[in-house]
Amino acid sequence: MEFTTKLFTKYLCNSTSKLLSISALCAVLIFAPSTASAESKPKFRLAWTIYVGWMPWDYGATSGIVKKWADKYEIDIEIVQINDYVESINQYTAGQFDATVMTNMDALTIPAASGVDSTAVIIGDFSNGNDAVVLKGAAKLADVEGKNVNLVELSVSHYLLARALETVSLTERDIRVVNTSDADLVAAFTTDDVTAVTTWNPLLSEITAMPNNTKVFDSSMIPGEIIDLLVVNSKTLSENPKLGKALTGAWYEIMSTMKGSDKAALAARTEMAEASGTDLAGYDAQLASTKMFFEAKDAVDFNNSSALITTMWKVAEFSFKHGLLGEGAADAKFIGVETPTGVYGDKSNIKLRFDPTYMQMAVDGKL
Structure with a gap:
């Protein structure tokens, strides 16, 4: 022919x-x-939501860095902002996106618990103060006893609250959780009825800027437990390794651009700040309470640490207690979580994988 x-x-x-x-x-x-x-060029979609550690994806799209790396591997990558964080994960789980940003807990309790095998390709950061419990008219964490606490129920905020309560010999039975959308939390805190919230930045910055409130517990007190990830559908990644290479290459170029204090870094962070509704000073303040892994090697070391399994054990225990691992879950080990140092949970039901392959390629200069 x-x-x-x-x-x-x-x-x-x-x-x-x-x-x-x-x-x-x-x-x-x-x-x-x-x-x-x-x-016939393969096309992929990545969803993101506003958060200090995920703003780089928006910058990567607007600056052309993502397209540059996609072109290198002869693929198309569409970066899409979703206004509601949980909805973005739900859409990923439903197959509307090939990749999205989420925390380690949400990766376990939404896609993995729904049977969607997912791979954490990039560990971008962990919250080191970006998530917190805030009380109005009270100065210490123990004062939360008996209060309603507004938060996004069954999210990392809920997990943070539970871990905070442990430190003052309280449990969730000593408070009342009020499920509140992240879009409504700031407005809710301005009302007289709401006196306690748990949330993340940039909402946290808006709330703590209000008068008569105290941040009584934050994620710096449980470092390394609330981890921010780029998650890709494992089947899609296996069939299209170029997607993992392009995303990782783009990410670390963005990291290299935004770190430091030269003109390019300030311009990049200023753009991220404005896109997230703040200014450079405000964004840098959020970065200060975020342990960003600007270097791929640091992310790989964190990924390969045995501490990761311990963290996922804590997260799985909380998730099982709150019925987040699915109806068939007999215990916290129902879902297998694969890491370089071993598997936590059921090895025959691995649905979440922490795979440093592509980050290691960045370290080795092989992207």
Whole structure:
């Protein structure tokens, strides 16, 4: 067929009869292969939501860095902002996105618990003060006893609250959780009825800027437990390793651009700040309470540490207690979580994988 097409093309293009229709057909035949190739370029979608550690994805899209790396691996990557964090994970779980940003707990309790095998390709950071319990008109954590606490129920905020209560010999039975959308938390705290909240930045910064409140517990007191990830569908990643390479390459170029205090770094962080509704000073303040892994090696070391299994054990125990591992979960080990140092949970039901492969490629300069 290829031989016949080439002969036909040569015949038409060399014919002394230069009719317009023949010239047009000649052009179509010559350029058809490249058009077909462009149309067959694999396309992928990544969802993100506003958070200090995830703003780099927006910058990567607007600056062209993501496209640069996608072009290198001959794929298309669409970066899509979703206004509601949990909804973004739900859409990923439903197959509407190939990748999205989420915490380690949400990766376990939403896609993994729904049977969607997912891989943490990039560990971007962990919260080191970006999540906190805030009380109005009270100065210490123990004062939360008997109060309603507004938060996004069954999220990392809920986990943080539970871990905080342990430190003052309280349990969730000593407070009342009021499920509140992250979109409504700031407005809720301005009312007289709401006197306690648990939330994350940038909402946290808005709330703590209000008068008569105290941050009584934050994630710096449980370092390394609330981890921010880029998660990719494991089947998609296995079939398209170029996606993992492109995303990781883009991420560490963004990290290299935004760190430090040179003109390019300040411009990048200023853009991220404005996109998240603050200014450079405000964004840098949020970064100060975030343990960003600007260097791939640091992320790999964290990923490969045995402490990761301990963290996932704590998260799994909380999740099981709150019925987040699915109806069939008999215990906290129902879902297998694979890490370089071993598997926590059921090895025959691995649905969440911490795989440093692509980050290690960045370390080794192989992207």
